[in-house]
Amino acid sequence: MNYLRMENLDLAGKRVMIREDLNVPISDGKITSDARIKASVPTIRMALEMGAAVLVLSHLGRPVEGEFDAQLSLQPVARRLGELLGRSVRLETDWLDGVDVEPGQVVLCENVRFNRGEKSNDPVLARTMASLCDVFVMDAFGTAHRAQASTEGIVRAAPLSCAGPLLSGELDALGKSLDDPARPMLAIVGGSKVSTKLKVLDALLNKVDELIVGGGIANTFIAASGFDVGRSLYEPDLIHDAQRLIQKVHAKGGSIPIPKDVVVAKSFSPDAEPMIRSVDEVGRDEMILDIGPLTAAEYSTVIAGSGTVIWNGPVGVFEFTGFAAGTRSIAEAIERSSAFSIAGGGDTLAAIDLFGVTQGISYISTGGGAFLEFVEGNSLPAVVALQEVGGSHLIQDTTLA
Ligand code: ADP
Ligand code: MG
Numbered sequence: 001m002n003y004l005r006m007e008n009l010d011l012a013g014k015r016v017m018i019r020e021d022l023n024v025p026i027s028d029g030k031i032t033s034d035a036r037i038k039a040s041v042p043t044i045r046m047a048l049e050m051g052a053a054v055l056v057l058s059h060l061g062r063p064v065e066g067e068f069d070a071q072l073s074l075q076p077v078a079r080r081l082g083e084l085l086g087r088s089v090r091l092e093t094d095w096l097d098g099v100d101v102e103p104g105q106v107v108l109c110e111n112v113r114f115n116r117g118e119k120s121n122d123p124v125l126a127r128t129m130a131s132l133c134d135v136f137v138m139d140a141f142g143t144a145h146r147a148q149a150s151t152e153g154i155v156r157a158a159p160l161s162c163a164g165p166l167l168s169g170e171l172d173a174l175g176k177s178l179d180d181p182a183r184p185m186l187a188i189v190g191g192s193k194v195s196t197k198l199k200v201l202d203a204l205l206n207k208v209d210e211l212i213v214g215g216g217i218a219n220t221f222i223a224a225s226g227f228d229v230g231r232s233l234y235e236p237d238l239i240h241d242a243q244r245l246i247q248k249v250h251a252k253g254g255s256i257p258i259p260k261d262v263v264v265a266k267s268f269s270p271d272a273e274p275m276i277r278s279v280d281e282v283g284r285d286e287m288i289l290d291i292g293p294l295t296a297a298e299y300s301t302v303i304a305g306s307g308t309v310i311w312n313g314p315v316g317v318f319e320f321t322g323f324a325a326g327t328r329s330i331a332e333a334i335e336r337s338s339a340f341s342i343a344g345g346g347d348t349l350a351a352i353d354l355f356g357v358t359q360g361i362s363y364i365s366t367g368g369g370a371f372l373e374f375v376e377g378n379s380l381p382a383v384v385a386l387q388e389v390g391g392s393h394l395i396q397d398t399t400l401a
């Protein structure tokens with residue numbers, strides 16, 4: 001792809017602003033998965049080693065714009081980033097008026113979403129942010145699908161914009177594996193709702209040889225196959241779409257397997273008692289919260305026989321220990337398999353972290369929504385902007401030469 005890459009620029013003495021995706025899960029002020037912070041470290045370190053003064057931008061959660069919310073402050077992220085970098089990282093609360101930063105230093109700017117105009121991609125806000133740097137580095141794949149002030153607007157407004165190694169690496173790896181996959185290609189799509197993933201399911205069915213659905217999505221497919229799902233999370237309005245997808249796979253000679261057995265509970269809580277049921281025996285008052293052991297073993301065999309595996313979405317409520325076994329089996333089967341495996345999604349990443357299978361997955365995408373958009377074949381606005389401004393800089397360079 002035609003855009004400037006950070007590693008090819010001279011950043012010595014420059015004020016370099018890096019947009020990362022440090023939107024990590026935080027519970028009671030504690031970071032529960034620092035995977036995204038860890039992923040950003042090589043880029044920040046590279047900029048420091050090149051002699052840059054580094055400003056880091058990120059969003060966290062969904063605050064009301066224009067209002068400070070202590071719950072959504074990046075303070076815990078600044079602390080963790082400092083530990084990982086082995087140097088102190090200052091959190092700058094009011095940074096739009098200007099930030100003091102010297103080469104070799106890292107300053108984390110407070111949650112970009114506290115600023116009015118971030119989500120609507122306000123050009124004035126984008127210009128204000130851009131005026132703080134000499135070089136803007138877009139490195140947040142996870143937000144590249146959103147045209148916002150700190151992702152797309154700033155790329156166009158900054159004196160010079162480029163892609164960071166995390167973003168370009170991610171685009172290269174995903175592009176290669178989707179364009180020319182080792183077959184058979186399997187997609188595993190879990191998570192809570194079909195509605196949020198209907199488009200990606202449709203798009204994947206054009207590419208993959210096999211599809212496994214899990215979680216609340218599977219519940220909708222179970223209902224679409226005529227079984228009673230009791231009080232499970234499912235979407236009755238989407239049963240028709242589920243049936244259409246089943247038909248679509250059948251027409252290609254494939255199938256979307258329905259779990260043979262499931263793990264149910266009478267309440268949605270961490271200490272609810274897990275009970276294994278055949279899929280046709282789910283009680284009226286029960287909820288399906290995981291796939292059962294037979295199904296997990298069957299899916300593991302499918303994974304073992306695949307050349308490429310794309311995974312998005314846990315197949316059960318893995319946050320509750322009694323309902324985590326299915327997702328753990330899937331994660332471990334992917335870890336064991338020799339397939340080229342790509343995983344993405346906020347909760348999927350948390351599961352990968354929890355089950356300690358990071359090393360066994362070929363490529364872990366830091367993006368959730370962006371990962372899905374990319375898999376669907378849509379262009380990502382921030383990347384389009386990088387290509388457009390990158391192209392014009394290249395033209396300017398050749399004109400000057
Ligand atoms: P990702 O962030 O990886 O894209 P999603 O956000 O789509 O994944 O879905 C993750 C959520 O789905 C998890 O919080 C998990 O508890 C929930 N989930 C999985 N299976 C079920 C189920 N059977 N019933 C209710 N929620 C489920
Ligand atoms: Mg999620």
